[in-house]
Amino acid sequence: MTATKKRSWTEAVRERAVGALPPEKLLPDSQPSYMSSWIYIFGVLSLGSLVVIIASGSILSLKGPQWWHFTGIGHFFNSIHLWSVELFFFFMAIHLWGKYWMAAWRGGRARVWMTGVVCFVVAIPCALTGYVSQQNFDAQWISTQAKDAMNAAGIGAFFNLTNFGQMYSVHVLLLPLAVVAIVVAHILLVRKHGIVPPIPLAGVGEGRSLAGAGDSPAGPAGHESGSGSGLPASGDGSMKTPGSGSGDDREPGPDPAGSPT
């Protein structure tokens, strides 16, 4: 009779984490060749904007409203914070369109899609609480208008948009934490399941699509279309990717023609 060694919880967590995301998946040194398209850059552009938002917002929170309203450098960081938010939503919306039209939830990527949707939804009140935390007439106007909208929607009892302290706390702590946590989950899920391949086009060649389906034993690996985008140019949107629509976790294997990142 052999004595079984009791596993510690840290060991169990480590084994589960490494099993789900081995280092070569977490930090890959190449990406599939179908990523050679501009449509694939809007996720990382959104991420870059978020980094600037967090950095500029941290400086604003350290210095306070007097600084951002009455000093030149304060105006500068205020503007950096505003425009990085504008760009964040700009890039995130285009990222959303691109992923919607390439049905990015295929191949067991439902959680990747849903974390992206939730991130978008949580980012909206994060921006709203920022607009009402400016401490100027613009903030007053927005908060009184938004208050009516919240009351009309039946959720006005849970928070007070005209309360600067409450809105500022929510804006600089709770919602940014939520957005960052969701973005981290989103990126880890993308690493786990891989970047979604283009949709193969139906009726193009013999078992071959314009998007290069059949180039890789595990799924479409590269573009043959002129545009090089991940979107189908025609066809009925039928999916030939292994695991598509089945809800399983299978995904395209490493692309032999992968391009270095």
Place this chain on the structure above:
Amino acid sequence: MTAAVFNLNHPANTVHWHFFTMSVANVVVIIVMLVVFAAAVLLPFPGHGRRRGNR
């Protein structure tokens, strides 16, 4: 203090079309987003043709 590039000292211009009402600034941003999206889909990615030729 330097003046804004555009004169902002007036109420926002809006686009009205039946039930649809939106500020011109928002309409411009949406059009720019659509243009950027179309460009991202249609424009070739640098180095894409070279890698394809090597395969």
